Amino acid sequence: MKVAIIGAGNVATHLVKGLREAGIDIPLVYSRTPASAQILAGQVPGAQATDTTDFRILPTAQVYLLAIPDGALPKLVENAVFPAGAVVAHTSGAQPMELLASLAVVETGVFYPVQTFSKEKELDWSRIPICVEGASPKAEEALLTLGKVLSEQVVLMNGRARKQLHVAAVFACNFTNHLWGVAQELLQKAELPVNLLEPLVLETVQKAFQFPPFTVQTGPARRGDTNTLQAHLQLLQTQPPYQHLYQVLTESIQRVAENEPFFGKQA
Amino acid sequence: MKVAIIGAGNVATHLVKGLREAGIDIPLVYSRTPASAQILAGQVPGAQATDTTDFRILPTAQVYLLAIPDGALPKLVENAVFPAGAVVAHTSGAQPMELLASLAVVETGVFYPVQTFSKEKELDWSRIPICVEGASPKAEEALLTLGKVLSEQVVLMNGRARKQLHVAAVFACNFTNHLWGVAQELLQKAELPVNLLEPLVLETVQKAFQFPPFTVQTGPARRGDTNTLQAHLQLLQTQPPYQHLYQVLTESIQRVAENEPFFGKQA
The missing domain is CATH 3.40.50.720 (NAD(P)-binding Rossmann-like Domain)
Known part of the structure; x- marks a missing residue:
């Protein structure tokens, strides 16, 4: 050919x-x-x-x-x-x-x-x-x-499914890449080495493809840990756009946690 | 010891x-x-x-x-x-x-x-x-x-730096895991195999630790591809929470792209 x-x-x-x-x-x-x-x-x-x-x-x-x-x-x-x-x-x-x-x-x-x-x-x-x-x-x-x-x-x-795959790819790749950029900026502002999160990110990715990601969700939003959420939002007060992102993503995690019955099973 | x-x-x-x-x-x-x-x-x-x-x-x-x-x-x-x-x-x-x-x-x-x-x-x-x-x-x-x-x-x-590391980890891991969950749900709704995005995600992660993530940002938001953005938002019309997430993350990518001079260098 x-x-x-x-x-x-x-x-x-x-x-x-x-x-x-x-x-x-x-x-x-x-x-x-x-x-x-x-x-x-x-x-x-x-x-x-x-x-x-x-x-x-x-x-x-x-x-x-x-x-x-x-x-x-x-x-x-x-x-x-x-x-x-x-x-x-x-x-x-x-x-x-x-x-x-x-x-x-x-x-x-x-x-x-x-x-x-x-x-x-x-x-x-x-x-x-x-x-x-x-x-x-x-x-x-x-x-x-x-x-x-x-x-x-x-x-x-077909084209309809490909379009849906493409939207999913934007969430899974473009948006996650942006969040890694935000994380890196936060580390740099704190004068911390940017590779500090690499093992954690790699482990999180591996888990997300071994188990349904919603079932292995961790973190303060998932735990309903109001003290930590408040402390993080306060820390982000000097960066309102990132504070806003934090809030919207926290609400999204909590919405999924409330609606998905399997969520009760995970710590 | x-x-x-x-x-x-x-x-x-x-x-x-x-x-x-x-x-x-x-x-x-x-x-x-x-x-x-x-x-x-x-x-x-x-x-x-x-x-x-x-x-x-x-x-x-x-x-x-x-x-x-x-x-x-x-x-x-x-x-x-x-x-x-x-x-x-x-x-x-x-x-x-x-x-x-x-x-x-x-x-x-x-x-x-x-x-x-x-x-x-x-x-x-x-x-x-x-x-x-x-x-x-x-x-x-x-x-x-x-x-x-x-x-x-x-x-x-010290405690202050550790707190900032912890916020960064929430962005880099908890929030990205949530987005993979969203992507997986979108794939399942379209009856597509959920492993379809795995190579793309792994490649995106690798790049994000080789280069500053903001400099390798891709996708319709980064390109200012209004047609695709509109098509995606329309496709997400039946899932308003995910449509909202899409909008907020798109705006965040565009805000960074406008403010970061290095952005002009990448396609």
């Missing part, structure tokens, strides 16, 4: 690396920035770099993976012309497959790897879940096959 | 295990529930179990570690009588050392391991930071020595 990579950013770079290691042929790398296309294509013997969006006149592929920012997708869809019968899939968790519907004479789909990518950080593709959707059986089959080449966990998923 | 363990819960159980493996003598395990004291003392050859709080008439130790719930500390302090000159330290992140001030003829301190403990879960004490405070040089020295027996990271820390 030949796969063309449309994009030269973080996701595209990791796709190229993973597909090459899996022995997939990559004849073409596109970027609207020629230099970026050349750098990434330079990592693949025989791959052509291009900034042209008429893909009919370039080395062709069976599958075109669009690994560009969400905001750049509409313009690419407007301008690009793909060879007839090719499978064209975007890699976004947030965008509907229907965004590609106006592309003529191709089969469309979604190929969404549930991961955060940085160029400089190695990743193990076999452990990255890939969510696949196809507008036709042909597209679905091609993307499933491609997914299984990379990963041990390939899931067929 | 002889160390008596006051308590028989999660922290006490791990302390007994860690101290025994380090070759420390444990002559005594106290619990107000005799059966619990016996179970834990049963793991230590030669240790006596007790529910008596006159520790002068029991096998004595140089250090008494109070590993009982915060709420149970005042009553123990009120009732307990320790042998003259013993070092008595509580293990709480939230309580001041001064809570022990009314104990007569002993040296007081704090011995706070920065970790979350469950009896059934193995832990590597060498990687658990221990925060030590002593009301006297003798208490400080004894607790520092004991800390270094268990852990590679022993930090002298």
